[in-house]
Amino acid sequence: MRGSYHLIVQSAHLKYELDLKRNITVIQGDSATGKTTLADMIREYILNGSDTGITISCKVKCRLIEGNTWKEQLESIVESIVFIDEGNKFVASKEFADAIKNSDNYYVIITRESLNTLPYSVNEIYGIHSSGKYNSLEPVYHSLYRIYGDDECKVSDIKNIIVEDSNSGYQFFKHLSGERINCLSANGKGFF
Amino acid sequence: MLNIYYGDMEDVIYNTSVYFKFNYEKEWMSSPEVIQMIKDVDNSEVLGNGAIDSPVMGIIAPTNLSGGVKTLILIDKVRDKIFNASNCGDNCAGWLLKLAEKDDIVINLRHLMNFGDDEFKIKILNDDVIVSNMNELIRIAGRYV
Numbered sequence: 001m002r003g004s005y006h007l008i009v010q011s012a013h014l015k016y017e018l019d020l021k022r023n024i025t026v027i028q029g030d031s032a033t034g035k036t037t038l039a040d041m042i043r044e045y046i047l048n049g050s051d052t053g054i055t056i057s058c059k060v061k062c063r064l065i066e067g068n069t070w071k072e073q074l075e076s077i078v079e080s081i082v083f084i085d086e087g088n089k090f091v092a093s094k095e096f097a098d099a100i101k102n103s104d105n106y107y108v109i110i111t112r113e114s115l116n117t118l119p120y121s122v123n124e125i126y127g128i129h130s131s132g133k134y135n136s137l138e139p140v141y142h143s144l145y146r147i148y149g150d151d152e153c154k155v156s157d158i159k160n161i162i163v164e165d166s167n168s169g170y171q172f173f174k175h176l177s178g179e180r181i182n183c184l185s186a187n188g189k190g191f192f
Numbered sequence: 193m194l195n196i197y198y199g200d201m202e203d204v205i206y207n208t209s210v211y212f213k214f215n216y217e218k219e220w221m222s223s224p225e226v227i228q229m230i231k232d233v234d235n236s237e238v239l240g241n242g243a244i245d246s247p248v249m250g251i252i253a254p255t256n257l258s259g260g261v262k263t264l265i266l267i268d269k270v271r272d273k274i275f276n277a278s279n280c281g282d283n284c285a286g287w288l289l290k291l292a293e294k295d296d297i298v299i300n301l302r303h304l305m306n307f308g309d310d311e312f313k314i315k316i317l318n319d320d321v322i323v324s325n326m327n328e329l330i331r332i333a334g335r336y337v
Contacts, residue, residue, distance in 0.1 A: 013248075031283055032260060133248070
């Protein structure tokens with residue numbers, strides 16, 4: 001799969017609208033913003049279809065994987081948007097990173113943990129905004145907002161760059177920094 | 193005091209929502225502290241019969257509370273287990289500090305929760321060090337998460 005995917009998940013009282021731009025999107029943020037409710041709606045729709053009254057509008061299928069049998073569940077999923085709710089320990093595992101690398105799905109992962117094994121962009125970490133109230137005529141509307149990466153940073157403002165890596169990553173940034181920016185290697189996480 | 197072990201930890205209850213689903217006690221919902229947690233974090237009211245009135249979902253069961261508030265309730269009510277508090281957002285941090293005022297509490301965190309700008313007392317179990325603000329906390333906890 002490539003490019004952006006627009007997704008609307010809606011029930012009588014709730015509406016979620018998401019634009020997924022890369023193969024890995026992370027949703028985090030405060031408690032009680034509706035992250036798990038979104039995953040619940042996807043799960044119910046997969047299990048019971050239109051009987052749920054939920055509609056999902058997207059040009060590809062949505063799926064949800066969870067629990068200890070995640071690998072078997074993932075094996076049969078292709079060209080889909082795969083949701084993973086909080087509480088699934090496997091998202092931080094190397095085994096999961098390998099499985100993602102070899103698949104053509106997009107993934108929406110709900111977690112606050114650092115996923116060190118996965119190559120995802122800081123720009124694709126979102127929280128959920130909601131507006132409206134239960135029992136109003138319109139469903140409560142949920143959309144994503146970017147948690148990091150909206151602040152513009154001018155290259156001319158950068159004085160120091162600290163790179164965790166001491167090998168190729170450091171060499172890349174050292175070369176890129178030139179004479180004006182001081183580039184240091186942290187020699188691993190311990191520096192911080 | 194609040195005691196935190198950062199990073200992967202053995203014998204921790206990782207999926208707190210599943211634990212809550214099969215182990216919560218109805219009486220917990222009548223505790224004044226739990227009622228206030230639900231009001232503060234989920235912006236919801238506990239009704240007389242233990243059901244909850246949510247501004248987003250309507251009338252819901254305790255199992256449909258947010259993952260964060262369910263984890264807070266477990267940390268408060270189940271003291272012989274250690275829970276993964278990374279199921280709590282930053283809007284639960286104040287309650288974690290509040291619960292730890294009356295008792296020693298041990299939690300596991302797998303991310304850098306923001307405990308705010310005020311001074312606090314948190315013991316980081318990985319290094320057996322007490323920190324008193326976010327600047328001190330990040331320098332140690334950042335090595336483990």
